Amino acid sequence: MINVTCAIIFVDKKILVTQRGEDMKLPLKWEFPGGKVEENENEIECIKREIKEEINIEIDVFRRLSNSIYDYGTFKINLIPFLANYISGGIILAEHKDFKLLDKSELLDLDWAEADLPIVEEFLKLEL
Numbered sequence: 001m002i003n004v005t006c007a008i009i010f011v012d013k014k015i016l017v018t019q020r021g022e023d024m025k026l027p028l029k030w031e032f033p034g035g036k037v038e039e040n041e042n043e044i045e046c047i048k049r050e051i052k053e054e055i056n057i058e059i060d061v062f063r064r065l066s067n068s069i070y071d072y073g074t075f076k077i078n079l080i081p082f083l084a085n086y087i088s089g090g091i092i093l094a095e096h097k098d099f100k101l102l103d104k105s106e107l108l109d110l111d112w113a114e115a116d117l118p119i120v121e122e123f124l125k126l127e128l
């Protein structure tokens with residue numbers, strides 16, 4: 001099982017979501033940006049590093065949500081979500097095909113990576 005962090009990032013009340021590329025695993029699915037936890041880092045270090053590498057921004061992580069374990073058949077992931085606020089930097093996509101800044105009410109319209117669905121649902125129930 002691979003441990004993957006992801007971040008639900010608030011940018012001026014909107015939520016940043018990213019779309020995977022055609023050549024990536026789970027092509028064109030929408031996800032919260034993040035990536036695999038490396039051996040020498042903790043989960044918070046991981047999510048900050050991945051967001052800087054993938055999206056080019058700095059974030060302030062303020063809460064962790066429930067992890068989502070999902071078996072895609074060819075691989076199984078433990079997806080660890082964090083809530084974060086945008087701090088600085090311009091969004092530049094290093095790997096993703098697209099991004100959107102959405103209202104909470106628009107999140108369920110996307111074609112999500114399966115592992116993200118319980119996380120989206122928990123997030124929608126929060127009073128923030």
Ligand SMILES: Nc1nc2c([nH]c(=O)n2[C@@H]2O[C@H](COP(=O)(O)OP(=O)(O)OP(=O)(O)O)[C@@H](O)[C@H]2O)c(=O)[nH]1
Binds near residue numbers: 030077
């Ligand atoms: N970053 C991220 N990955 C997710 C999410 N949901 C989800 O199922 N994943 C899966 O978690 C895995 C690890 O993410 P990653 O971005 O570091 O890895 P990758 O597959 O692009 O790289 P790889 O091809 O080198 O293994 C991916 O296979 C991705 O499909 C999510 O919300 N965020």
